[in-house]
Amino acid sequence: MKYPVNEVFETIQGEGTFTGVPAIFVRLQGCPVGCSWCDTKQTWELLEQNRVAPELVIQVDGTIGRWAELTAQELVKAFVDKGFNAKHVVITGGEPCLYNLDELTSYLHSEGYQTQIETSGTFEVVCDAKTWVTVSPKVNMKGGYSVLEQALNRADEIKHPVATQKHIDELDNLLADIDLTGKTVCLQPISQKPRATELAMRTCIARNWRLSIQTHKYLDID
Ligand SMILES: C[S@@+](CC[C@H](N)C(=O)[O-])C[C@H]1O[C@@H](n2cnc3c(N)ncnc32)[C@H](O)[C@@H]1O
Ligand SMILES: Nc1nc2[nH]cc(C(=O)O)c2c(=O)[nH]1
Numbered sequence: 001m002k003y004p005v006n007e008v009f010e011t012i013q014g015e016g017t018f019t020g021v022p023a024i025f026v027r028l029q030g031c032p033v034g035c036s037w038c039d040t041k042q043t044w045e046l047l048e049q050n051r052v053a054p055e056l057v058i059q060v061d062g063t064i065g066r067w068a069e070l071t072a073q074e075l076v077k078a079f080v081d082k083g084f085n086a087k088h089v090v091i092t093g094g095e096p097c098l099y100n101l102d103e104l105t106s107y108l109h110s111e112g113y114q115t116q117i118e119t120s121g122t123f124e125v126v127c128d129a130k131t132w133v134t135v136s137p138k139v140n141m142k143g144g145y146s147v148l149e150q151a152l153n154r155a156d157e158i159k160h161p162v163a164t165q166k167h168i169d170e171l172d173n174l175l176a177d178i179d180l181t182g183k184t185v186c187l188q189p190i191s192q193k194p195r196a197t198e199l200a201m202r203t204c205i206a207r208n209w210r211l212s213i214q215t216h217k218y219l220d221i222d
């Protein structure tokens with residue numbers, strides 16, 4: 001299967017449980033969810049006119065919405081050709097769960113990588129059983145609640161973006177029916193806003209949840 005890839009780069013995982021872990025990011029193109037504060041809006045549209053050759057998405061700036069089709073095998077070959085050292089591969093987007101990720105994650109595992117998916121929970125999560133799934137729930141979206149519930153139940157980590165108390169209340173509603181045994185819940189302030197960060201910290205202390213700050217943005221790295 002071919003995946004539409006916006007960019008591939010090696011950096012440090014900046015968010016969530018794996019913060020600080022060297023990681024190869026595979027950012028897939030396409031997302032219909034439309035979060036107003038999304039920091040990767042260039043990945044929303046999958047336009048034929050923006051299709052490019054595979055070498056133009058490997059370790060180059062992905063800030064425009066161009067994309068290339070690559071198979072799992074071609075991705076691993078690109079990691080090796082570029083001399084990437086990281087063994088943790090983060091599949092993000094865009095919305096990666098628009099695509100069946102079983103083949104990609106299974107192949108990466110067979111090649112000695114561990115995998116993590118960053119998803120909004122608006123499409124069914126289809127991936128290898130060993131993949132670490134981070135769900136950053138988006139409410140009132142097209143997929144509807146039954147899809148979100150599948151994603152939340154599959155999640156290893158629920159990483160909720162917050163700016164106001166309304167976002168915490170939404171999360172409480174979402175988690176009401178979910179068995180949280182073995183799952184990590186974290187709050188991620190939206191766009192480094194001081195008030196969002198303050199609210200997230202206060203709520204994490206009160207609930208014994210984890211704080212996820214986008215450390216790569218403070219470091220000004222990819
Ligand atoms: C760009 S999204 C891509 C993956 C997937 N579509 C999703 O929403 O999880 C990756 C992560 O960044 C978060 N995110 C996006 N824009 C953000 C912002 N401005 N501030 C904080 N987190 C943000 C999302 O909630 C998600 O956890
Ligand atoms: N360093 C770094 N860490 C990240 N964690 C999640 C990211 C994402 O865009 O999904 C991201 C990203 O874009 N860069």
Ligand code: SF4
Pocket residue numbers: 031032033034035038039040041093094095120138
């Ligand atoms: S679901 Fe993810 S990629 Fe899509 S708009 Fe929201 S934050 Fe951006």
Ligand SMILES: [Mg+2]
Pocket residue numbers: 039040
């Ligand atoms: Mg990002």
